[in-house]
Amino acid sequence: MSKTTPLMLQLSSADPRPIVRQIGDGIRRAIASRELPVGAQLPSVRGLAQQLTVNPNTVAKAYSELAAEGWIDSRQGLGLFVAAPRQMLSDAERSRRLGIAIDTFAADVVGLGYPLSHVIDQVKAALKPVLNKRTA
Amino acid sequence: MSKTTPLMLQLSSADPRPIVRQIGDGIRRAIASRELPVGAQLPSVRGLAQQLTVNPNTVAKAYSELAAEGWIDSRQGLGLFVAAPRQMLSDAERSRRLGIAIDTFAADVVGLGYPLSHVIDQVKAALKPVLNKRTA
DNA sequence: GAAGTGTACTACGCGTGATAGTACAGAAAG
DNA sequence: CTTTCTGTACTATCACGCGTAGTACACTTC
Numbered sequence: 498m499s500k501t502t503p504l505m506l507q508l509s510s511a512d513p514r515p516i517v518r519q520i521g522d523g524i525r526r527a528i529a530s531r532e533l534p535v536g537a538q539l540p541s542v543r544g545l546a547q548q549l550t551v552n553p554n555t556v557a558k559a560y561s562e563l564a565a566e567g568w569i570d571s572r573q574g575l576g577l578f579v580a581a582p583r584q585m586l587s588d589a590e591r592s593r594r595l596g597i598a599i600d601t602f603a604a605d606v607v608g609l610g611y612p613l614s615h616v617i618d619q620v621k622a623a624l625k626p627v628l629n630k631r632t633a
Numbered sequence: 634m635s636k637t638t639p640l641m642l643q644l645s646s647a648d649p650r651p652i653v654r655q656i657g658d659g660i661r662r663a664i665a666s667r668e669l670p671v672g673a674q675l676p677s678v679r680g681l682a683q684q685l686t687v688n689p690n691t692v693a694k695a696y697s698e699l700a701a702e703g704w705i706d707s708r709q710g711l712g713l714f715v716a717a718p719r720q721m722l723s724d725a726e727r728s729r730r731l732g733i734a735i736d737t738f739a740a741d742v743v744g745l746g747y748p749l750s751h752v753i754d755q756v757k758a759a760l761k762p763v764l765n766k767r768t769a
Numbered sequence: 770g771a772a773g774t775g776t777a778c779t780a781c782g783c784g785t786g787a788t789a790g791t792a793c794a795g796a797a798a799g
Numbered sequence: 800c801t802t803t804c805t806g807t808a809c810t811a812t813c814a815c816g817c818g819t820a821g822t823a824c825a826c827t828t829c
Contacts, residue, residue: 517817573825
């Protein structure tokens, strides 16, 4: 019985992102930062649902998407486990998604009045723990 | 009759953002980059709707949001004009929004496998034209 | 068999996105 | 004043996503 990592997740109703995405993003970040190492078992669908006071279907949906993206592997009757890193997207698709992500981010930040240097520093601090970790 | 700037806008169905947001983001970027200077008249609701083959209500909604955010001023029977820069959000709200924007961006990028330096370079290139321009 | 896992359905309520149509108020030009 | 442009405010409809709820099934372990 591999211990299911506790997984500190926090949902916020002030966050405009839907619950499914908050859960997915949180787990994705935890995996990318190696906080959840490869092979680690994730909390059960029903368990995490109870922990977050959320419908089990919502958690299952988030897990399902993570599995489709290759972040986790599911084993019937056993549980969900952090998958080995792999690249599933074409270069064109990766480039396209990066473009949209940056464009969206720019639109979100452009009205806040922060200087470029400040934004860059914050982005660096946020990305450092989650990039260049899964290729090691 | 002040010439309504042509306003090069391109909607994409491949872009996950809804149309209203694509329009709003595009105009917001054009204003922030000074491509649309203060006082410039924007295309009419019906005109832009026809240009983009979109429902006039959709354009009106986008304009309405931009006006609420202080980007543009509307004058009944005259048209819409780029407003003078002003800050409408509290420091706490600005900081909160920056945090969410960065968190969302990180989640969008974490799976693409790009090195930190590459992402930062792209972000810098995208933000340089739109930040620190309206405070001049 | 029992208890735990993931998975697959259906159904309902709710909100948003987008389209369509109509209507009204202000401004400018004839 | 009439026409024509502008923005604005509705209402209605359709589609889709989000979230909850309940049920059911297949698999693994004890």
